[in-house]
């Protein structure tokens with residue numbers, strides 16, 4: 001055993017060490033004492049296993065016995081020397097979300113929680129993600145840390161699982177509300193038994209996630225790499241993502257801070273999609289175990305009747321109001337959110353009050369790399385793209401059963417089948433351009449009527465179109481690589497990752513002019529803009545159908561010309577990685593002024609594994 005200078009942290013040489021207060025049965029007992037009981041007495045949402053009067057004392061001890069240690073490696077001459085510092089460089093970042101790729105993903109939220117945290121780690125920050133354990137992930141180990149949380153009117157036991165990948169502590173919250181619901185009963189459905197239908201207890205499930213996330217930095221004494229050890233402690237920033245995590249700032253403000261816990265901690269709330277806000281019956285406020293003083297932050301008069309009528313609570317509204325900073329995933333979407341009720345989906349007035357900043361998403365350049373893609377049989381880069389693409393196109397055509405012909409331009413679509421993505425507009429537009437020399441391949445899952453529409457395509461256009469209503473990652477990669485164009489006819493699109501993936505593979509995007517599609521696709525230079533569409537989702541607007549048909553035809557006229565090759569080169573020359581966005585995130589998070597926070601240490605190998613994900617190879 002070795003004691004790291006400057007702190008009480010004790011490290012061992014074991015494979016996975018969850019710290020002196022957590023390993024083994026003795027450690028578990030200690031953890032219950034030091035890590036938890038302090039909360040159980042002060043926190044309305046947590047319940048004590050022991051006598052309340054013991055707890056004040058233990059709270060103080062917890063602070064003293066479980067400090068984070070940071071060590072830096074410096075180069076002096078030709079030699080690397082290591083010295084230990086207690087706190088100092090970088091920030092402690094806790095990303096919380098319901099999806100974290102590749103472990104869990106229904107769409108882009110999973111991609112962002114998968115990709116941004118390693119990019120922040122590569123900049124020298126200590127980074128954790130907290131998400132549910134929906135399955136028995138083969139790479140995540142039981143930390144043996146168990147806590148009790150008050151959820152609704154019950155006390156629930158939660159376990160933490162953990163793995164360390166690409167410089168990030170990936171923490172998974174284990175509870176039957178996640179594992180049994182998703183894996184045991186419904187396989188891959190995170191939010192409900194089917195698209196468009198939510199689990200009845202989602203508020204309790206996500207309250208549990210938020211509370212567990214607030215405990216994780218204090219109770220998990222992680223020892224994942226040689227630079228950071230011990231619990232993250234209280235000088236942290238929580239990055240809450242979408243409505244499911246909106247209770248984090250609420251519990252922090254009303255339960256932890258008044259007791260002197262997390263006194264300088266801050267919350268940044270990131271909106272990935274304003275369409276999902278977590279609106280519930282007003283009386284459900286009592287389920288959340290929050291004091292009445294917060295009721296007004298949730299209070300919401302709904303202009304829509306679904307899913308329940310009248311006055312409601314709105315989780316996202318509270319998340320926006322109670323956080324220290326509100327962000328979203330592109331600058332143009334940030335503008336749209338405050339532009340009016342339709343694009344701000346009735347929260348525009350709230351966001352105008354708090355302000356919002358947009359940072360465009362990056363993409364995972366490791367998973368999506370045409371030179372190393374494990375799902376494609378021809379590897380390429382910008383210098384070989386024109387030779388590789390016809391071969392990849394033939395493989396794609398064969399895969400979906402379309403006539404194999406490299407001279408036919410192929411258009412792809414990938415996305416969740418919701419009105420947002422405009423697959424219904426696309427289907428309505430197909431008759432208006434399908435007589436051209438073109439094939440179209442549509443991949444998506446979601447609303448059943450939209451899945452049916454896709455399945456009809458093959459019957460109506462046997463030689464021209466295919467619709468695949470599956471969540472199929474290998475096929476998504478084959479489409480991104482093998483298609484000539486990617487169509488993104490979204491009614492609204494906060495950022496969009498499909499067009500980023502496409503551009504990296506030299507596949508030219510044809511996009512609606514909304515949200516991040518405006519920020520990332522430059523008309524005539526890296527793709528084609530179709531103008532903005534009607535955001536009313538009830539019906540397909542004929543003007544949008546015309547816009548799709550006209551612009552598809554316009555794009556097809558460039559196919560095979562020198563101008564088209566130039567667009568391909570422009571697309572592939574861009575750095576679409578998380579590197580740039582991560583720097584912007586760093587600036588914003590530093591500005592929150594959490595004690596002990598400093599810029600990351602660029603140029604030093606704090607998290608070498610994380611860097612693989614970040615810089616474009």
Ligand SMILES: Nc1ncnc2c1ncn2[C@@H]1O[C@H](COP(=O)(O)OP(=O)(O)O[C@H]2O[C@H](CO)[C@@H](O)[C@H](O)[C@H]2O)[C@@H](O)[C@H]1O
Nearest residue numbers: 107108109272415444470471472473476493494495496497
């Ligand atoms: N059937 C299928 N099979 C395989 N893979 C599939 C698939 N359907 C979708 N995917 C994958 O899911 C991801 C979708 O990314 P988007 O950016 O379109 O996200 P989404 O709208 O879900 O997320 C929201 O959050 C993200 C992140 O902030 C924003 O970019 C976006 O605008 C916002 O709507 C891509 O990686 C795509 O390949």
Ligand SMILES: OC[C@H]1O[C@H](O[C@H]2[C@H](O)[C@@H](O)[C@@H](O[C@H]3[C@H](O)[C@@H](O)[C@@H](O)O[C@@H]3CO)O[C@@H]2CO)[C@H](O)[C@@H](O)[C@@H]1O
Nearest residue numbers: 099106107108109110191195196197198242272273276
């Ligand atoms: O990564 C993909 C998206 O994942 C999240 O969206 C989910 C949303 O948060 C859930 O609430 C649910 O949405 C359903 C909604 O609750 C229900 O009332 C009905 O409108 O159907 C919706 C769809 O089933 O599932 C969404 C995923 O499908 C995340 O919030 C988004 O930002 C991501 O785009």
